[in-house]
Structures are given as structure tokens and as C-alpha cells.
Amino acid sequence: MAPLEFTFLVDDVLRRRGLRDRTEIVFVTPLDGAFTKPVASRELGHLLADKGITVETDFMVEHVDQERRVLVSYDEREFAYDQLVTIPLNMGADFVGRSGLGDELNYVPVDKHTMLSTEHPSIFVLGAASNIPTSKAGSVAHFSVEVVVDNFLEYARGEQMTHSFDGHANCFVESGGGKAMLLDFNYDTEPLTGTFPLPRLGPMTLLKESRANHLGKLAFRHIYWNLLLPGRPLGLPAQMSMAGKVPAA
Amino acid sequence: MPTTTIAGQAVEVNDEGFLTRPDQWSDDLGTELARLIGIELTDDHWKLVHFLRDDFAHQGETATLRRVSTQTGTPIKALFDLFPGKPAKKMAYVAGLPKPKGCV
Numbered sequence: 001m002a003p004l005e006f007t008f009l010v011d012d013v014l015r016r017r018g019l020r021d022r023t024e025i026v027f028v029t030p031l032d033g034a035f036t037k038p039v040a041s042r043e044l045g046h047l048l049a050d051k052g053i054t055v056e057t058d059f060m061v062e063h064v065d066q067e068r069r070v071l072v073s074y075d076e077r078e079f080a081y082d083q084l085v086t087i088p089l090n091m092g093a094d095f096v097g098r099s100g101l102g103d104e105l106n107y108v109p110v111d112k113h114t115m116l117s118t119e120h121p122s123i124f125v126l127g128a129a130s131n132i133p134t135s136k137a138g139s140v141a142h143f144s145v146e147v148v149v150d151n152f153l154e155y156a157r158g159e160q161m162t163h164s165f166d167g168h169a170n171c172f173v174e175s176g177g178g179k180a181m182l183l184d185f186n187y188d189t190e191p192l193t194g195t196f197p198l199p200r201l202g203p204m205t206l207l208k209e210s211r212a213n214h215l216g217k218l219a220f221r222h223i224y225w226n227l228l229l230p231g232r233p234l235g236l237p238a239q240m241s242m243a244g245k246v247p248a249a
Numbered sequence: 250m251p252t253t254t255i256a257g258q259a260v261e262v263n264d265e266g267f268l269t270r271p272d273q274w275s276d277d278l279g280t281e282l283a284r285l286i287g288i289e290l291t292d293d294h295w296k297l298v299h300f301l302r303d304d305f306a307h308q309g310e311t312a313t314l315r316r317v318s319t320q321t322g323t324p325i326k327a328l329f330d331l332f333p334g335k336p337a338k339k340m341a342y343v344a345g346l347p348k349p350k351g352c353v
Contacts, residue, residue, distance in 0.1 A: 036350040075329040135352040
């Protein structure tokens with residue numbers, strides 16, 4: 001999602017400087033679409049076209065030819081650029097690789113509900129260091145740690161672990177023009193439309209651009225420094241709720 | 250979920266034609282799925298398809314192109330040669346598995 005957010009922000013900056021007409025923006029992805037889940041594709045698919053952003057899919061970068069300023073794929077497609085912003089392969093820490101604990105991306109394989117290492121029953125893995133099949137988002141790390149703490153205490157007492165992480169993720173996506181989108185999803189439920197956190201009242205809207213969402217993102221700065229870091233309760237449950245959501249068709 | 254008949258077998262598929270129940274797959278079905286997208290499966294193809302199935306059984310997720318490449322020792326270029334254009338999607342389709350997805 002972050003590369004898309006960046007693309008929207010570039011589009012926004014160029015518009016505000018009156019340069020957008022003279023600039024071509026291309027979003028290149030190794031996935032088979034800018035959005036790969038059905039509800040998001042349906043609700044947001046138009047956004048890139050509306051902003052005049054070209055999307056190139058299934059493009060696995062083989063190398064960057066810096067002399068010719070060309071991005072080259074494994075199947076020999078090419079994109080010329082004046083400016084390239086590219087995301088290096090996201091991998092876990094080197095020490096994880098060196099320790100032999102990690103997979104081919106230096107993430108530690110775990111049970112995705114308990115965060116216990118699948119190979120070492122004395123190791124729990126927190127946050128982005130694990131291989132859980134979801135975004136490497138701060139919200140995921142936050143929600144998962146709440147579950148791990150409860151489980152760890154049970155485990156350390158020799159009891160069965162009774163708490164299960166559902167993969168809950170919460171992502172703001174700035175889309176330019178003082179607006180943002182909000183995504184709320186977990187392992188089993190794709191990002192859906194609706195309101196957050198309250199049904200109908202919101203005040204934030206899911207899978208739709210709104211100013212309220214942008215304000216929510218700005219408010220998070222205060223929440224981060226004054227509530228999250230000092231460990232004060234956020235009032236948001238770790239488990240994803242379906243309240244206010246419109247189920248997928 | 251809609252049902253369709255492939256290689257004489259009734260299977261559940263999603264709206265992109267991917268099998269929604271990986272347990273309904275078989276080698277024969279794989280051969281037919283490949284034929285439907287214009288691919289004749291060689292030993293090199295089968296090695297990848299079987300890897301994907303095994304890996305899915307352990308990981309619960311369809312392997313990404315990168316994972317297929319590193320785990321089977323097959324260069325990514327070769328994956329594009331064997332399954333042209335959209336290798337990740339085509340391999341998953343032929344193997345009767347969900348296509349690899351991002352988070353949104």
C-alpha cells in the first residue's frame with residue numbers, strides 16, 4: 001500500500017505546483033494489479049485512472065540501467081524514466097539470517113495466531129520479524145503484541161495459550177488533496193467498505209477517500225507520542241470487529 | 250461459489266476461474282487447466298506445480314514468484330519462459346491454488 005500512497009502524494013504535489021500536465025506517472029508492480037483483493041479492486045480501481053496514473057502489472061525488476069535510465073524486467077519489458085523511485089526487496093534483519101532462524105527473506109516462521117516459532121518452542125517473535133502473512137504495518141505489530149503478552153504469560157506458566165491473533169491490520173492511505181483512505185482487515189476478511197470505528201457514525205470511512213480519514217491520520221501523531229509510546233490504552237480492541245462494515249458480496 | 254466442469258470433473262471456481270477448493274485438484278486437472286491457458290506441461294512445469302502444492306500444504310499461502318525461484322533453484326527468467334506474461338498467476342491457476350495476493 002505504501003508505494004501507492006507515495007504515488008498519490010507525488011500526483012498531489014505536482015498538481016499543486018502546476019506541473020502535473022507535464023509529468024507522466026507510472027505505477028509498476030510485480031503483482032497482477034494495483035489492488036489484488038475483490039472489494040478493494042472494485043471500490044478503488046478507478047482512483048489511479050482518475051488521476052491519470054498508468055499501471056503496469058506483473059513487472060519483476062531484473063535490473064536498473066542507470067546509464068540509459070531504464071527499468072528492465074525479467075521478461076525484457078522496459079520503462080524509461082527521468083526519476084525512478086523504487087522499493088528494494090523488503091527483508092528481515094541480517095542477524096535473523098545469520099542465526100539460522102529465518103526463512104529466505106530473513107523472517108522467522110511462526111504460528112500466525114500465537115507468534116510462537118514453528119521450530120523453536122522457546123522463541124516468540126514480535127512485530128515485523130515474523131513471517132505472518134499480512135502487511136508489515138505498525139498496527140499489525142501493535143495488535144499482535146497485545147495477544148503475545150497474554151499468551152506468553154500463560155505459556156510461561158505451563159498452561160495452554162488461549163489467545164489468538166486474527167491478523168488485524170489498520171492502514172491509513174493518504175490519497176492527496178487533504179484526503180485519505182482507511183483500510184481495516186485481517187487474515188480472513190479482506191478490506192471492506194463501511195465506517196470506522198462506529199457503525200454509521202464513523203467518523204472515518206473505509207475504502208473511500210475522505211477528509212475525516214486525513215484528519216484521523218494527523219490525529220494519530222498525537223496518539224502515537226502521547227498514548228502509544230507511553231503504553232496508555234488506545235481504546236481500540238486488538239481483534240478486528242465487523243461493526244459498521246459492509247460484508248463482501 | 251460457482252461450479253464448472255473441467256476435464257469431466259465438477260469443480261468450484263471463483264469469478265476468475267481459480268479453484269476455490271485446492272483439494273479438488275489432481276494432476277489430470279492440472280494438465281487440463283494448463284491446456285486452457287495454452288500451456289503444455291513439461292517436467293520443468295511439473296516440478297514447479299508440485300512444489301507450489303507442497304508448499305501451500307505447509308505454509309497455507311501460495312508461494313510468491315521469488316519464493317518459488319529460491320526454493321526450487323529456478324531462475325526467475327525461466328519462470329517467465331515457462332509461464333509467459335503472468336507467471337505467478339498462471340502457476341497458481343494450473344496448480345489449483347489461490348493466486349498470490351497483496352494485502353489490499
